Amino acid sequence: MALNFICTRRTVRYRFIFYSLWTLLFIGLGWVSNREEAAHFVGAVGLWYEPVLAGLVCGLLAGLLGLYMIWKRIVFVSLAITQGAGFGIFLSFLMASFWGVSLEHSPLSFLAGLAMAIATTFLFVSFRRSKKYADEVLVGLIYVISSGLIVLIGDRIAEGKHAIDNLLFGNAVAVTSDSLGLLVAIAAVIFALHWLFRREFLYSSADTEFMQVSGVRVDAWLTLLYLTLTIGITISMKTLGSLPVFALMVIPPFIALKKAKSPVEAVLLSVFVGGVIPPLGYYFSFLYSFPTGASMILAGFLFLMASWLESAF
Amino acid sequence: MSETLLTLDHLVIGYPGRSLSAPLALQIPVGVGVGVIGANGSGKSTLVKTLAGLIPPLSGSYQWGAGAHFGYVPQEDQISPLFPLTVRDLLKMGYHRSLSRLKPSSQDFVAAATEVLEQMQISTLPDDLFRELSRGQRQRILIARALMGHPSVLLLDEPYSALDDSFRGKLWESFAEWKVRKNFSYVIIEHDLNRVINQVDWVILLGPKETLFGPKAQVITQESLSRAYGAKLHLHEEDGEIQVHFL
Numbered sequence: 001m002a003l004n005f006i007c008t009r010r011t012v013r014y015r016f017i018f019y020s021l022w023t024l025l026f027i028g029l030g031w032v033s034n035r036e037e038a039a040h041f042v043g044a045v046g047l048w049y050e051p052v053l054a055g056l057v058c059g060l061l062a063g064l065l066g067l068y069m070i071w072k073r074i075v076f077v078s079l080a081i082t083q084g085a086g087f088g089i090f091l092s093f094l095m096a097s098f099w100g101v102s103l104e105h106s107p108l109s110f111l112a113g114l115a116m117a118i119a120t121t122f123l124f125v126s127f128r129r130s131k132k133y134a135d136e137v138l139v140g141l142i143y144v145i146s147s148g149l150i151v152l153i154g155d156r157i158a159e160g161k162h163a164i165d166n167l168l169f170g171n172a173v174a175v176t177s178d179s180l181g182l183l184v185a186i187a188a189v190i191f192a193l194h195w196l197f198r199r200e201f202l203y204s205s206a207d208t209e210f211m212q213v214s215g216v217r218v219d220a221w222l223t224l225l226y227l228t229l230t231i232g233i234t235i236s237m238k239t240l241g242s243l244p245v246f247a248l249m250v251i252p253p254f255i256a257l258k259k260a261k262s263p264v265e266a267v268l269l270s271v272f273v274g275g276v277i278p279p280l281g282y283y284f285s286f287l288y289s290f291p292t293g294a295s296m297i298l299a300g301f302l303f304l305m306a307s308w309l310e311s312a313f
Numbered sequence: 314m315s316e317t318l319l320t321l322d323h324l325v326i327g328y329p330g331r332s333l334s335a336p337l338a339l340q341i342p343v344g345v346g347v348g349v350i351g352a353n354g355s356g357k358s359t360l361v362k363t364l365a366g367l368i369p370p371l372s373g374s375y376q377w378g379a380g381a382h383f384g385y386v387p388q389e390d391q392i393s394p395l396f397p398l399t400v401r402d403l404l405k406m407g408y409h410r411s412l413s414r415l416k417p418s419s420q421d422f423v424a425a426a427t428e429v430l431e432q433m434q435i436s437t438l439p440d441d442l443f444r445e446l447s448r449g450q451r452q453r454i455l456i457a458r459a460l461m462g463h464p465s466v467l468l469l470d471e472p473y474s475a476l477d478d479s480f481r482g483k484l485w486e487s488f489a490e491w492k493v494r495k496n497f498s499y500v501i502i503e504h505d506l507n508r509v510i511n512q513v514d515w516v517i518l519l520g521p522k523e524t525l526f527g528p529k530a531q532v533i534t535q536e537s538l539s540r541a542y543g544a545k546l547h548l549h550e551e552d553g554e555i556q557v558h559f560l
Binding site: 070071073196199200202203205206207208209210211212213214215216257260261262263265266 | 362365366367382383384385387391392393395396397398399402405406407409410412414440442458459462468
């Protein structure tokens with residue numbers, strides 16, 4: 001029995017190989033179908049490496065954080081958080097316009113979004129604790145009200161429709177070295193926290209009552225977990241846009257969990273697929289002049305098809 | 314005078330606007346098995362959850378003896394099948410306080426897990442998925458998880474419903490041995506009266522109008538059980554064991 005504890009750790013090697021082959025297949029198909037643009041894409045590496053790197057980091061983050069969204073059955077909360085953050089960003093734009101300054105590339109707009117996202121999360125957590133209302137009601141209300149206010153404010157600020165589109169679908173080419181640096185730093189902190197406190201986060205999520213009776217401060221750990229989710233979602237949304245982030249929070253974890261034999265396997269595969277989808281989306285976007293956010297969602301859908309194929313065998 | 318395991322000071326359990334017991338006041342010594350019995354809806358699980366710190370008391374208070382640390386076996390596994398947790402993960406959950414943050418496992422964990430799995434007679438592998446085990450195997454794993462932390466008090470909420478008779482018997486034997494050897498105590502809810510009343514020393518009997526508590530011989534009578542369960546029953550002894558038959 002002792003030997004079993006040491007020797008029987010299963011590997012996820014075959015699943016990594018399978019999804020790596022799919023990635024290569026998509027890259028190859030793109031190359032074959034549009035050789036000229038593909039060569040141009042390789043040649044223009046200086047143009048796209050920062051946005052692609054930013055997309056990759058967001059994908060890695062979403063792959064990790066999305067697992068908890070699915071495990072805690074709060075997938076749609078991520079949508080409410082992104083809209084809450086978006087409302088915060090637009091509110092900061094509106095306030096800045098009164099002062100006659102632009103915040104489009106300022107960290108202040110990110111901080112405003114983060115503050116509103118944190119407020120949304122805590123509103124959700126406290127409503128959930130009170131158990132007076134169904135989660136879906138609150139999530140729906142936050143989403144609808146935030147979305148409505150975003151459109152209203154968007155109508156009154158100088159950035160207007162362009163800013164709303166960026167918020168929803170991201171702006172691939174607008175990633176600067178500074179924003180990439182901030183993203184990488186935040187992602188590194190979140191990954192470090194999730195590794196260091198992996199057991200507290202996972203076990204408190206999986207069996208709250210047992211951990212509480214064992215003397216673990218479950219509320220504190222779950223609050224920290226939600227905080228990392230909120231910050232990760234907000235910074236990713238600011239980079240990629242609301243809908244691609246939502247897709248990245250759902251598709252890679254869904255694929256990973258389909259056949260996962262352990263939490264470690266689920267995390268590794270989800271992070272891997274999450275990291276692959278955005279660069280692939282940029283690639284398709286470049287080759288076929290698709291909108292970048294929609295391209296990422298398309299890449300995610302192609303991986304979903306791959307997972308159905310994997311299930312069939 | 315032996316050490317005190319648990320002191321209840323006019324403890325009233327229930328949910329806001331709905332109390333489930335009369336005020337409970339008692340002292341239970343260390344090293345005993347306590348059975349919590351009563352009809353469906355009488356508040357058995359609520360009492361154990363209150364004592365476990367999961368639900369606040371409506372009024373009054375309770376105090377565990379110094380140094381008590383708990384193992385908890387819930388009524389049904391609370392773990393969503395969405396979590397791909399292995400048997401190893403479940404055991405780590407019970408052992409998490411002794412695990413290093415930086416290392417995935419330790420020799421001490423392997424030794425403790427091996428011992429507890431052998432005690433639970435579990436033939437599954439550590440890498441088997443918890444959600445794919447049979448209900449009986451899952452219950453054994455949940456008990457194993459609770460024992461991983463070497464608790465001085467085990468709180469069990471109907472842990473035996475899917476366990477076979479021979480394993481149940483062995484578990485009772487282990488509990489009896491630990492009570493003597495390790496000053497171990499347990500509080501158990503069990504809906505099957507015959508299963509539980511011969512294996513515990515103290516009883517908390519939750520009835521619709523009264524709550525009786527104390528050493529088993531003082532609490533378990535034909536009249537007290539009839540009142541608590543609202544049914545006619547016959548109580549007799551057979552081979553030194555109490556048997557209850559509902560009429």
